[in-house]
Amino acid sequence: MAFEFTTENKRRFDEILTRYPVKRAAMLPALWLVQHQAGWISHEAMEYVGKLLDLSPAKVYEVATFYTMFNLKPVGKYHFQVCRTLPCQLVGAESVTEHLQKKLGVKLGETSADGRYTLTEVECLGSCGTGPMLQLNDDYHENLTSEKLDALIASLK
Ligand code: FES
Structure with missing residues (x-):
């Protein structure tokens, strides 16, 4: 299922970007924002973040799978x-x-x-x-x- 930030989270993401000298440095907070919104990080969400940060989905995948704090499948309430x-x-x-x-x-x-x-x-x-x-x-x-x-x-x- 396609993923997109809500209007509020897109605003937050844009604000996060202003704190970093290069877009890719915003990867961790961007992934946090995805998890905060959806509860987990799907492949579609990784693609979406990659597009926003001008990175390949593989680069986003590498980071998202490295940290155990990111949920890569849906979790319970x-x-x-x-x-x-x-x-x-x-x-x-x-x-x-x-x-x-x-x-x-x-x-x-x-x-x-x-x-x-x-x-x-x-x-x-x-x-x-x-x-x-x-x-x-x-x-x-x-x-x-x-x-x-x-x-x-x-x-x-
Ligand atoms: S060993 Fe550090 S919090 Fe459990």
């Missing part, structure tokens, strides 16, 4: 990203993932059939002193326990 890097692993990251799999009824790397939850594991999110931790959509949740996870899930509308 609530995207749980559990940090699995060593410091978090040592304080129970694995049990966080297990608990979420059970409570959300979704396997690691998958989205629930109703499109509500996606569960993934990611590398260090820079909050190593407060593990185990996860990112839920745009927010961090730290020092996780089973009770905290249950309360978090219960708070979701």
